[in-house]
Amino acid sequence: MGFEPVGQVMGTSIRTPLRKKHVQCGSYSHIGLIRRRLDPYDRVLKALVAECVALDAEGVIGITVTTRDLSIGIEYVAFGTAVRSATGRTEKPFLAHLSGQDFARLVVAGWIPVGIARATSLLAVHGVRPQGNGRSELGWQTEALARSKDLARRDLVTDIARWRGEGFVMATRWSRHHERDCEPRGSADIVAESFFLGTAISPLPAAVAPSKALTIMRLT
Numbered sequence: 152m153g154f155e156p157v158g159q160v161m162g163t164s165i166r167t168p169l170r171k172k173h174v175q176c177g178s179y180s181h182i183g184l185i186r187r188r189l190d191p192y193d194r195v196l197k198a199l200v201a202e203c204v205a206l207d208a209e210g211v212i213g214i215t216v217t218t219r220d221l222s223i224g225i226e227y228v229a230f231g232t233a234v235r236s237a238t239g240r241t242e243k244p245f246l247a248h249l250s251g252q253d254f255a256r257l258v259v260a261g262w263i264p265v266g267i268a269r270a271t272s273l274l275a276v277h278g279v280r281p282q283g284n285g286r287s288e289l290g291w292q293t294e295a296l297a298r299s300k301d302l303a304r305r306d307l308v309t310d311i312a313r314w315r316g317e318g319f320v321m322a323t324r325w326s327r328h329h330e331r332d333c334e335p336r337g338s339a340d341i342v343a344e345s346f347f348l349g350t351a352i353s354p355l356p357a358a359v360a361p362s363k364a365l366t367i368m369r370l371t
């Protein structure tokens with residue numbers, strides 16, 4: 152299955168500023184505020200699919216999504232290269248963050264990208280602010296971060312399944328946390344967030360039967 156570039160494609164979307172709503176103490180959220188943070192991704196990626204179809208291409212590779220602060224909100228811009236196969240057609244247009252070289256490696260290894268998968272999580276873990284005991288504070292932060300990563304990972308598995316993907320190539324991941332005051336006095340919350348973005352992949356039809364386990368590919 153050989154592919155050749157057809158042209159550059161682009162999608163843009165603007166997200167109005169989110170209202171600063173509190174994450175409830177001791178809770179986590181996959182919905183509402185946090186979900187809305189992913190909406191612009193979906194919109195710019197849909198725009199890429201539309202341009203891909205208009206070019207009669209089969210997929211878009213090398214996708215980058217950048218953000219820019221504007222007075223009316225945050226602008227999301229996605230770029231990619233539409234590609235077409237000389238030999239066969241895939242079922243649906245596919246999206247991948249992979250470079251041309253990594254895409255070629257993936258296809259040679261018997262896999263095809265199916266779509267961009269992403270996940271996010273946000274949660275607040277309540278605790279009593281430690282008095283001069285650095286070690287227990289560290290444990291508290293570690294617990295919040297670990298739970299946030301675990302929630303995002305579960306969300307990611309769901310998103311990969313949405314694409315009927317059987318593997319995943321990571322593009323970006325980050326986790327961060329901050330502390331805030333909470334009631335009663337002396338209490339605080341650690342607010343932790345995690346984000347994953349990458350390409351869901353599926354075995355090429357001719358390839359040998361895939362393993363049941365989700366494969367995380369390392370291409371380099």
Ligand SMILES: [Zn+2]
Pocket residue numbers: 176177276277278333334338339340
């Ligand atoms: Zn609290």
